[in-house]
Amino acid sequence: MLFKYIFIILLLGFSLPVDAQNLIPNPSFEEMRNLPVKRNPKRHFSYEIKSGYIPYIKNLKYWFAGSQTTPDLRIYNQAGYNECKRKFKLCDKAHSGENCVGMMTYMVNDKHDTYREYVQIKLKKKLKPKVKTYVEFWVEKEREAKLVSNNLGCYFSIKKVYSNTKENIEVKPQINFDTIINEQEKKWVKLEAVFYPEQKFEYLVIGNFFGNDETEIFEFKNFNGSGYTPPYAYYLLDDIRVWQEGDVAEKPLVFESKPIIKNEPIQLKNIEFEFNSDVLKTSSFAELEKLLSFLNNNQNVQIKIQGHTDNKGNEAYNQSLSNSRAQAVKEYLIGHGISEHRLTYEGFGESVPLQSNESEMGRSKNRRVEFVVME
Numbered sequence: 052m053l054f055k056y057i058f059i060i061l062l063l064g065f066s067l068p069v070d071a072q073n074l075i076p077n078p079s080f081e082e083m084r085n086l087p088v089k090r091n092p093k094r095h096f097s098y099e100i101k102s103g104y105i106p107y108i109k110n111l112k113y114w115f116a117g118s119q120t121t122p123d124l125r126i127y128n129q130a131g132y133n134e135c136k137r138k139f140k141l142c143d144k145a146h147s148g149e150n151c152v153g154m155m156t157y158m159v160n161d162k163h164d165t166y167r168e169y170v171q172i173k174l175k176k177k178l179k180p181k182v183k184t185y186v187e188f189w190v191e192k193e194r195e196a197k198l199v200s201n202n203l204g205c206y207f208s209i210k211k212v213y214s215n216t217k218e219n220i221e222v223k224p225q226i227n228f229d230t231i232i233n234e235q236e237k238k239w240v241k242l243e244a245v246f247y248p249e250q251k252f253e254y255l256v257i258g259n260f261f262g263n264d265e266t267e268i269f270e271f272k273n274f275n276g277s278g279y280t281p282p283y284a285y286y287l288l289d290d291i292r293v294w295q296e297g298d299v300a301e302k303p304l305v306f307e308s309k310p311i312i313k314n315e316p317i318q319l320k321n322i323e324f325e326f327n328s329d330v331l332k333t334s335s336f337a338e339l340e341k342l343l344s345f346l347n348n349n350q351n352v353q354i355k356i357q358g359h360t361d362n363k364g365n366e367a368y369n370q371s372l373s374n375s376r377a378q379a380v381k382e383y384l385i386g387h388g389i390s391e392h393r394l395t396y397e398g399f400g401e402s403v404p405l406q407s408n409e410s411e412m413g414r415s416k417n418r419r420v421e422f423v424v425m426e
Contacts, residue, residue, distance in 0.1 A: 117169030169258035374398025
C-alpha cells in the first residue's frame with residue numbers, strides 16, 4: 052500500500068513547502084574536504100577527470116556508504132560536458148552546481164548475483180516521531196547505463212547502517228518509489244513523498260533495498276554508450292531534502308551578501324600591512340569594521356583567521372610572516388570587543404596560492420587574509 056500511495060502522489064504533482072529547514076547536510080554534494088580533489092588516474096568515467104568512489108570517500112563531506120559497495124562522487128565541468136556533447140546526444144550533468152552522486156541500483160555479472168550501492172547521511176537533528184515528514188530528491192539515469200529500474204527507496208534509522216555485503220540491504224524502507232525511473236527519456240525528475248516517522252530517526256540511507264525478483268528492469272531504448280558496457284542500472288542523485296512540518300528555515304550566515312559555508316574560507320578585501328611587517332595599515336580598517344559587525348551580529352560564531360603570502364623570499368620567513376599577520380588581525384578584533392575564545396588564527400605562508408606566483412598580479416592575489424567559520 053505504501054508504494055501505491057507514493058505513486059499517486061507523483062502522478063498528482065504533489066507540491067511540498069520549501070520554506071523549512073533542510074535536515075540534510077551538504078544536500079547538493081558541493082561541500083568538500085581534503086582539498087584539492089585529485090585527478091582519477093583510472094578515469095572510471097568518460098569526460099570526468101576527477102569522478103569516482105575515491106573522492107566520495109576522501110573528499111565528500113558528511114556522506115558515506117551503507118555497505119561494502121562503492122557509490123561515486125560525480126564531478127562535472129563545462130569543458131568535459133562540451134567534449135561529451137560533440138560525440139553523444141545524451142550527456143551527464145549535475146542537477147545543480149557541479150557535483151552529484153551516482154550509484155548502482157541493479158547489476159548482475161560473473162562476480163555478483165545481486166549488486167547494490169547505497170548513500171547514507173546523518174541528519175542535522177533527530178526526526179520528531181509522528182510528525183509529518185517530507186522527502187524529495189532529484190534523480191536521472193546515468194548516460195552509460197544500459198538498464199533502467201524501479202525501487203529507489205529511503206530507509207530512516209536510529210543508528211548508522213552498515214551491511215557487510217555487496218547485495219541488497221535487507222530492511223524495509225519507509226518510502227519506496229516502485230515505478231521505473233527514466234523508462235522512455237533520460238532527464239532529471241523529482242521524486243517526493245511524505246511519511247510519519249515512528250521513532251527518533253537520525254540516519255537516512257538511499258538505494259534499492261529489494262532483490263532481483265522484486266526489481267523491474269528494462270533496457271533503455273535510446274542507449275548511446277559503449278557497446279562494451281555490461282548491463283546495469285545506475286542513477287545520479289542530487290538536491291536531497293528532508294524536513295518536518297512546523298520546522299522553521301535556518302537563517303543563512305552571510306558576509307557581504309555572500310553565503311557562508313562552515314570551514315570554507317572567505318577572503319577579506321583590502322587588508323594591507325606595512326612592508327615586511329605585521330603592522331596593519333589604516334586602509335585595512337574599513338574591511339575589518341565589516342568583520343566586526345558580522346561577529347557582533349552573530350554572537351555564537353567562532354572563526355579562524357588565516358594568513359597567506361606569495362613565494363617571494365624564504366619559505367620559513369613567509370610562514371612566520373603569515374602567522375604574525377593573522378595574529379595581528381585577531382588582536383585588532385579583540386581590541387574592539389570580540390571575545391578571545393571566539394577567535395583563532397593560523398598562517399599558511401606560500402603553501403596555498405590562489406594564482407601562479409609567476410606574475411606580480413598573481414603574487415598580489417596570493418597575499419591575503421581570510422577567515423573561516425568554525426562553529
